[in-house]
Each structure stands twice: as C-alpha cells, then as structure tokens.
Amino acid sequence: MNTNTSISNLHDSAIIIDGCAPILRDCDNSVFWIEGGATCALATLALHDDTRASTLDAIGRLYSQIKDRNDVTIALHSEDIIRVKKEGKFAIVLAFQSGAALDRNIDMIAIYYKLGVRSMNLAYNQAEAAADGCSEPRNGGLTLFGRKVIPEMNRVGMLLDLSHTGHQATMEAMDLSDAPVTFSHSNAKSLYDHPRNLADDQILRCVEKDGVIGLNGHPAFIKAGTAAPSLDDYIAHIETMVDKAGIDHVGIGLDFSHPPGHQMPPSRYAKLIGQGVFTTDTLPPPPWSYPIGDARCLADLTEALSRRGWREKDLRKLLGENFLRLFRAVWKSEN
Numbered sequence: 001m002n003t004n005t006s007i008s009n010l011h012d013s014a015i016i017i018d019g020c021a022p023i024l025r026d027c028d029n030s031v032f033w034i035e036g037g038a039t040c041a042l043a044t045l046a047l048h049d050d051t052r053a054s055t056l057d058a059i060g061r062l063y064s065q066i067k068d069r070n071d072v073t074i075a076l077h078s079e080d081i082i083r084v085k086k087e088g089k090f091a092i093v094l095a096f097q098s099g100a101a102l103d104r105n106i107d108m109i110a111i112y113y114k115l116g117v118r119s120m121n122l123a124y125n126q127a128e129a130a131a132d133g134c135s136e137p138r139n140g141g142l143t144l145f146g147r148k149v150i151p152e153m154n155r156v157g158m159l160l161d162l163s164h165t166g167h168q169a170t171m172e173a174m175d176l177s178d179a180p181v182t183f184s185h186s187n188a189k190s191l192y193d194h195p196r197n198l199a200d201d202q203i204l205r206c207v208e209k210d211g212v213i214g215l216n217g218h219p220a221f222i223k224a225g226t227a228a229p230s231l232d233d234y235i236a237h238i239e240t241m242v243d244k245a246g247i248d249h250v251g252i253g254l255d256f257s258h259p260p261g262h263q264m265p266p267s268r269y270a271k272l273i274g275q276g277v278f279t280t281d282t283l284p285p286p287p288w289s290y291p292i293g294d295a296r297c298l299a300d301l302t303e304a305l306s307r308r309g310w311r312e313k314d315l316r317k318l319l320g321e322n323f324l325r326l327f328r329a330v331w332k333s334e335n
Contacts, residue, residue, distance in 0.1 A: 003306075010312055011302040015039045015085055017320035018295070019214030019253030020163070020185035022097075025058055027065035029259055030072050030090055036298035039320060040081045040091040042184060042253075045117065046101040048124035048277060052108065055101035059094065059115055066092070074116050078327040093327075095119035095184075097164060099130040104145060109152045118331055119159040119184065122146055122169060125195075125277045131169035134195045135282065141168040147176065154178045157332030162206075163216075163253070167199065174205045179330050181209050182323075185216040185253030187237045188244065195282055196221045203244050212326045213241055214253025219288040221255075228289035231304055238305075238318070247314045251323045252301070260294040263287045 016038045023029045024043030033041050045062065046055040066072050075081050075091035084091045094117045102108045112120075122142075123133035130146030132139060142150075150173055153160050160181045162170045174181055183206060189197040198206075198213065206213060215238050216222070222229040222237060241250050258264050263286040272278050292301055305315055 007303050007306045011037055011299045014316050015320035015324055017323040019251050020255045022257050023259055024092055027062055032295035034090045035296040039085045042093045042095040042119055044097050045094050046096040046098055048098040048100050050101055052101055052103040076116055093118050097121045098124040099128055104129050106148050106152050110156050113156040113158050119161050121161045122165050124164045132166035133164055134166050136166055139166050139168045142172045150176050159330045170202050174209050180326055181211045184214045185255045187216050187221050188240045191237055191240055192224055194221050207245050207249050212249055212251050212322045213245055214251040217254035217290055217292050220283050227284050229291050231291045234291035247317055250318055256295055
C-alpha cells in the first residue's frame with residue numbers, strides 16, 4: 001500500500017472541524033480552510049471589545065458575503081456539516097469569544113441563536129458581565145447574570161465555550177450547565193503553565209460533561225519561551241490531552257489570528273496589551289510562527305499523527321467527529 005496515498009485519502013474523506021477561526025469573520029479567508037481540506041470552522045463574530053451593534057454588523061456582513069457564493073454556507077444544524085462534506089463545500093459556524101455582544105440582555109441569546117450563532121464564551125480573559133476571565137486575579141467565578149446566561153444557552157441550544165474563562169467560573173459553569181460544554185481552543189497546563197491553558201480538574205470535569213477540548217494551535221499557548229513552537233510541540237499537547245481526557249473528548253481549535261503571509265497588526269496587538277487583555281508575557285509580540293503554518297496546511301497534522309501510529313478511527317475523532325457529536329448533542333432545531 002502507498003502510505004502517502006492512504007494518508008491523503010484519510011484526510012480527504014475525514015470530517016475536519018476547526019473549533020476556533022478568528023479570521024473567518026471575513027468570509028474571504030474561508031479559502032484557506034477550503035484549500036486545507038476542512039469541512040467546517042467556528043468563526044469568531046464577537047470579542048470582548050465588540051458591542052451589540054458591531055456584532056450585528058459583523059453577522060450581516062458575513063451573510064452578505066456568503067449569499068453570492070456556492071462553496072460556503074452557514075451551518076445551523078449538525079446535518080449541515082454532513083451535507084457540505086458530501087457536496088464538497090465548506091461550512092461556517094457563527095461563534096462568540098465573549099459575552100459582550102449580549103449587552104447584559106438575556107433576551108439576546110435567543111435572538112443571536114435565530115441569527116445563526118451556535119457557540120459563545122462567557123469571558124475573554126478579563127472580568128465580564130457573566131464571569132471572570134482566566135487572567136482576572138480574583139478568580140471570582142460566575143456572576144448573577146452569568147447564572148442566568150447558562151440556563152438560557154441550554155434552553156435555546158447554544159454551545160457553552162469555556163476557553164478564556166477563569167478557573168472558578170469554568171467549574172461553576174460546568175456544574176450549572178445541563179448540556180455538554182467545550183473548551184474550543186485550550187491546551188494542557190501540565191505542559192505549559194499559561195493562564196489560557198487547562199488544569200487537570202477542568203479537563204476531567206469537561207469529560208464528565210461529555211464535552212470536547214480543542215487543542216489550540218496559537219504559538220503563545222504551546223511552549224514557554226518561543227514564538228515558533230514546532231509541530232511536535234503542538235502534538236505533545238494533543239497526546240497529553242488524549243491521555244488525560246480520552247480520545248472521545250479532543251479536537252482541534254487552531255486559532256489562526258491572521259491570514260497567511262501576515263501577522264497581527266501592531267495596532268491590534270498594542271490595543272490588547274493596553275486593555276490588559278494580555279500582557280507581553282502571556283502574549284509575546286509578533287511575529288508568531290504557527291506549528292501548523294496556516295489552515296492550508298491541515299494535512300500536515302494528519303500526516304504527522306498517522307506516521308506516529310495513530311489509528312484511523314482515532315484520527316477521525318480528533319479531526320472533527322468529536323466536535324460533530326458535541327454539536328448534535330447541544331444544538332436544537334427550535335427554541
């Protein structure tokens with residue numbers, strides 16, 4: 001058997017879901033995931049510094065971009081992901097990396113769900129209306145507002161994403177949620193003690209909730225002291241998480257923050273540091289070199305894991321089947 005052909009066939013036939021794709025706020029960037037063989041990715045339509053108005057504008061722009069394309073669709077149901085795979089197309093899931101877009105209004109959760117939003121974080125590193133973020137020193141947990149947000153997300157079928165959220169808040173959120181949850185782009189604190197990475201009790205509680213942890217490909221969260229971690233460094237987080245969580249609870253959340261050939265704009269980096277969202281220690285200044293160069297290079301991960309002896313069924317779970325199972329369990333057709 002030709003091993004290269006076998007790996008290529010596996011990659012081409014697998015459902016591949018990227019749990020975190022910030023630059024897919026611009027649909028034109030979908031070309032990189034399409035070239036990489038991806039089936040679906042979660043596009044960040046709102047961050048901590050977005051408002052209700054800017055978020056609605058972003059959703060409107062994305063729908064406007066997609067209406068004239070026949071290769072990209074917005075996934076509203078898990079079956080949409082299966083369908084686009086069969087049709088050779090690409091699906092975008094609308095997602096928020098913060099609760100700021102709610103503007104402290106619980107009713108907006110159902111409105112955003114009707115507009116196609118299928119996943120939301122409670123906080124982006126700092127304290128927000130619903131919860132403390134992972135860099136907030138007080139580690140204060142959920143707020144009274146946050147304790148209303150989670151049941152409403154459960155009711156409508158919106159996936160609760162706990163990446164960027166503080167340790168205490170994640171534990172309280174998992175206790176409160178009636179549905180499985182995700183850490184869509186988070187790594188193992190046991191390999192790199194970074195505020196964005198997960199302690200063992202968070203990992204184990206997520207498994208108990210039948211959730212999925214997407215391993216983060218951003219260089220800042222993989223290995224201390226380098227802005228250019230290797231693919232082996234990234235795979236170490238994958239295999240560590242598999243050891244801790246089990247193969248049924250891992251995925252990928254590559255967190256590409258800029259298009260190929262570019263870096264995060266200096267003005268954006270300066271704003272994040274100035275706002276205190278990150279420090280120069282928790283997010284070293286660009287340039288960054290991703291271990292998987294960009295979304296066009298997804299097959300490199302499939303090949304590397306295949307050559308390390310990963311079984312095909314386990315690779316398929318990691319690449320997308322676990323996230324697909326999670327979507328099936330959480331998303332609702334009506335609310």
